[in-house]
Amino acid sequence: MDSMKRFVADFGLPRIIITLYLFALFFAAPFVGVNLPASISDTMIRIGMNGIMVLALVPMIQSGCGLNFGLSLGVIAGLLGATISIEMGFVGAWGFGAAILISQVFGAVFGYGYGKLLNRVKGGEMMIATYVGFSSVMIMSIAWLILPFKDPTMIWGYGGTGLRTTISVEGFWRHILDDFLVIQIGENFKFPTGAILVFAAMSFLIWVFFHLKIGTAITAVGSNPTYARASGINIDRMRIVSVMMSTMLGALGIIVFQQSFGFIQLYEGPLYMAFPAVAAILIGGAGVNKATLTNVFIGAALYQGILTMTPSIFNAVLKVDMSDVIRIIVSNGMILYALTRKTKVAK
């Protein structure tokens, strides 16, 4: 009984409920006529789409900057990369590569400035990150209107000014990763090898990074900044590095997302991009200042699993689509839980 209690305390009741809920959905699926292989395939595609965005949160959590609600900044960098690549007329792998390359440059610049700002407001990062993210999205919305883009697939046909709200990447690099080495089993099951491979590769890079001298230093900064300072670490620099990494990963993440989704969403699209990623990593077991790759994998799988399974099961059983409401409750409930829990490292 005691070990049971400890398990509940360690793992957290909400997480247990979510896991059980997902299992229940999977068990129920065949009985209510939901196509299980298709659902699993869907889940895999979504993990490939969103995984890197979840991964992008790890560096900042590890360095003690908290949950990066300002991930939208990275998303903006990704959007800039994607649109500029299209404007330059690159297609296929070249276009995709160019998009990533350009987005990384923007990501680095944005991340540096953002990191500088966060260093001045230690302790209040999360709320400020949220609103800095929001206001940057709006600044960029103005920019999308007035930037001199010319490519006809991207600008409003006639009457309007500036870029369209959604731009199709069909004919550029739609599904370039999802279809790379794709494994098709039967009609309903498709394994997006490319996207998952890229996710795995990025995870590996992050793993490597946190085994390097600098990664170790960042972990120490997040664990106990005073200890790190007493060990001669420049805390502000480590935090900036982590914020830059997070922003750049966010930029990459949104491009991977777009190739699978098929569209680039401009204007207010990036506004709430950070929230699902934050919810996912918290569901995976991360805390406000401790996150591992396992948290990322479990979190992405559980969260995307719920997103895929909930609507299909509910539709089949109750003829009700409550998935939106359930998504809102689950993701924000999880964030709320993490915020109110007393963190192990005081501060």
Added chain:
Amino acid sequence: MTSRSLFQRSCVLLGFIALSVYLFYIGKGHMLLIDTNAVTINGKELRSPETIEVSIDGKPAESMGRAERILVLVGGPKHSITIEVLSGEDKTVEKQFTIPTFMDSAVVSVPAILGDAPPESWITTFTAPPVEEAPAEQMQHEQDTPEAAAQASPDATGAGQPKP
């Protein structure tokens, strides 16, 4: 907590409940259909004059012919109706009437009022399906409020995420 304050708190609570009931009573909205169709009361057929002007609770009057119906929205149980007869013998009749609280739509018969029929026969329940209203029109003149702006953006729902 002293019993005195307990008592007073209970009084406040009861006061609120009583106020709610009272507000419900005086605020209940009704749809009145002012009707000039002929009615037969106690075997006597009552007809409306050719042209009249009707006003409820002192609102601007509307002119009505025979066999017409106009719709008036009112709140609360007690109302006054002013009927000015413009054809035949010129006269103005002002009467008070009460609508039962749970009668949502009521037909107010002008001939019955003018014909001095007993007050219970003035008002009858209306049971046809209610008239459809278009809310779209109300949206128009709120275009540049912050609220409208918020409604304009599809992703305004918290933690929204584009779905494929």
Added chain:
Amino acid sequence: MDSAEPILSLKGIGKSFYGNRVLADVSFDVGAGEIIGLVGENGAGKSTLMKILFGMPVISETGGFEGSIYFNGKEARFKTPFDALDAGIGMVHQEFSLIPGFTTTENILLNRESLNSSVLVDVFGPRISTLDRATMESRAKSAIAKLGVTLDPNMLIKEMPVGHKQFTEIARELCRENVKLIVLDEPTAVLTESEAEVLLSTLRLLASEGIAIIFISHRLREVVELCDRVVVLRDGHKIEDFPAKGSSTKQIASLMVGRSMEAQAKIDAASAARSTQSDSDARETILSVENLWVDMPGETVRNVNLSVKKGEIFGIGGLAGQGKLGIPNGIMGLSPAGGSVVLNGTPVELNAPRAALERNMAFVSEDRRGVGLLLDEGIDWNIAFTAMQVQNQFLKPILGGLFLWRSDAAMSNLAEEYIKLLEIKCTGPGQRAGNLSGGNQQKVCLAKAFALRPDVLFVSEPTRGIDIGAKHLVLDTLKKYNSEYGTTIVMVSSELEELRSVCDRIAIVYEGRIEGILPHTAPIEDFGILMAGADRDETTVALVGGN
């Protein structure tokens, strides 16, 4: 001033925390209008005694106390500090407990405001009444009048000079209707000399009105000047209780720090045995500090000059809050500092921890959990991290040195080595530091410093909060390390005994300055006088006598 019935009477008070005795059989009386000076070193039991008196929850949570308290002739066992306040005991704390954005009046009457009556009270409770500002101001004024000083009742606390804040606190205690006893904990510590003078005369005034006062202070001169009687606590026992009149600061100081004869003899013997090998005068200076100031909260260093000889164990002692802890924290760059620190003839950059570490200095902080450890990481990380970051140990270059890969195996080996050497009790190198006991945590901190192979090692409060066995091991390890590697050690401790048994020379810090430096063989009274901040003449005498 004698009184037939004492206001407060403590009888046989004793207390132990988790089997660790901190107070034993303390009894004394306080009469009406009497001022008692309560003195003792840190850890002598003063604050525990006050916690018992005020019924702090921590006392009952740790098993209550022995003995009994009589207040106003009746036995009193206060369950919470509020009970004590209601009974008529006031407390003025060392830190100001004032609301900065409130006026003097608002602070004096905090949570005891005068209220206008209102019909809403019955429904919404008494807190819905508005404040009666006029009455409040007159109440505050009358409390201030009792002090015999002028305070603007409408001035904001944050705009006040420090002295006025202290008076506001006292006025707050006086403002209670039935206050009979006021306890002041180090009330003059933050005051200037002239402010302190005013405070003392205020206290005399209060006493003449029949209010009893317990005055806790390290400033012995003030104690002698102000108090009627002095109660000296040492190691949880009441040592003496005598009239202040006619006593001297020197006498009180030696009572405070004095040891039993056997212990003294043991220490003296130990020191004597070492004195042959620590003939330090001939050695070269490794570290010299000039005009050092350090802004460390609660441990401000104002102006420190000292030099440390190569290979010696240099002790820094002094009472809490005088600034001894600020010295290593300033030199190591952890707290903002200025002045000059010269190591081996080259100046050390201040305010840069890395620069200090790169000059081969290491520091074991007094704040183990806050500064010393990564509580969420394993022992291996804790020990190896600093050496890895500063000296690139435990790293393997990969891709031709482009990246430095952390070698978990090497870290683990190092941790194993120190676990064996320092007898760290743990499940293995991977155990989280947060789960270790205090003593073992301290050993991990030492290991972290040793892993740097420093030329100068600063150790701050190495034995604070650890058990006896671990204490010995830690001190022996330091001595062994000093003799084996010739490492210069600067040890900061509030335990004089410990300093005398380990160090060659001991500097005593008082009010952010070095009050004097004595050899470990100097008589204990001399240390006591330095610690109590005796005036300069006496210091000189003590120094001469000591040598």
Added chain:
Amino acid sequence: MSSKLRNFFIDNAVVILFVVLIAIAIPVSGLPGTFLMQEILTRLGRNTFLVIALLLPIMAGMGLNFGMVLGAMAGQLGLIFITDWNIVGIPGLLLAMIISLPISVFLGWLCGSIMNLAKGREMVTGFILAFFMNGLYMMVVLYAMGSIIPIMNPELLLSRGYGIRNVVGLDGVRQSLDTLIPLKIAGLNIPAFSFLIIAAVSYFIIWFRKTKIGQDMRAAGQDRAVSGAAGIPVEQTRILAIIISTVLAGIGQIIFLQNLGTINTTSSHEQIGMFSIAALLIGGASVTKASIPNVIVGVILFHLLFLVSPMAGKNLIGSGMLGEYFRQFVSYGVIALALVLYEWKRVTQENDSRATLRGGGAPAAKEAKGGAA
């Protein structure tokens, strides 16, 4: 003294900035003065109450109450019920307020308790809590109403038979507060009664500050530890601040919606928190300090900006969306700015307060010469 002047400028910099911005934008927008006057009067009547709801938590040191959205939800539930029961006019609005009251109190208590679990992170907690409760609110409004909670009027329901329609018209109560006392000055309609209500609630806030509990809130807001040691029930006081804020937000939302005349069931409440907070901050308030004048100035400036920026944008680059995005940027940006200033000031103040301890200056050195050793 110069630092005081600097602080004064920093405190009012936001107001000055926006005044300048609007002074430039009004001529560019080309909107007539009477139109702007009329709109501002309407919006003052509509929004001021909601912004006032933010004041008490700021006083209690809990920052900007992003959780006020919870109150807005309660207000909307009240309005949905009276619309369903067809209670019209002032009685309808009063009844809606009474219905919202227990819901607001409960939600406020919940919000306050959760914020007590996350001391020092009240704002982000309230922000997320608002999203979370929005999920529950949607559950109630879109799924429970008409199925579990009886709704008599089929017109309110979605065609599927349960759940409230996206837009609920408030014809019965529409502007009944604003027009209760008809007042027209120089051709401008003035919502006199709404202004009276706002005056009343402003008086309430001022009076409340003078009560014992208001004093306790101020104390708890400045120093929790000292207040607790003095016997003030800090946690309870904080919860109360949030409860009152939530209740006021509920009433404010009802006043707001009666002026608009329609409820957007799933989204009317969502942005209310943000717009109210942005207005308050533009009025010169900060995370720790806010007053009634801040509210009035803020509502006027914020809504002027809202009115003129789309037209100004259109006239500048020919896109109305530019102004639309710009005003959203302003709302988010001013909150970000206020939060940054707040954290910044906190850090600077900590350093300033210790400045005297950092010796090193000449006096300390001189004194040292006489010192020992």
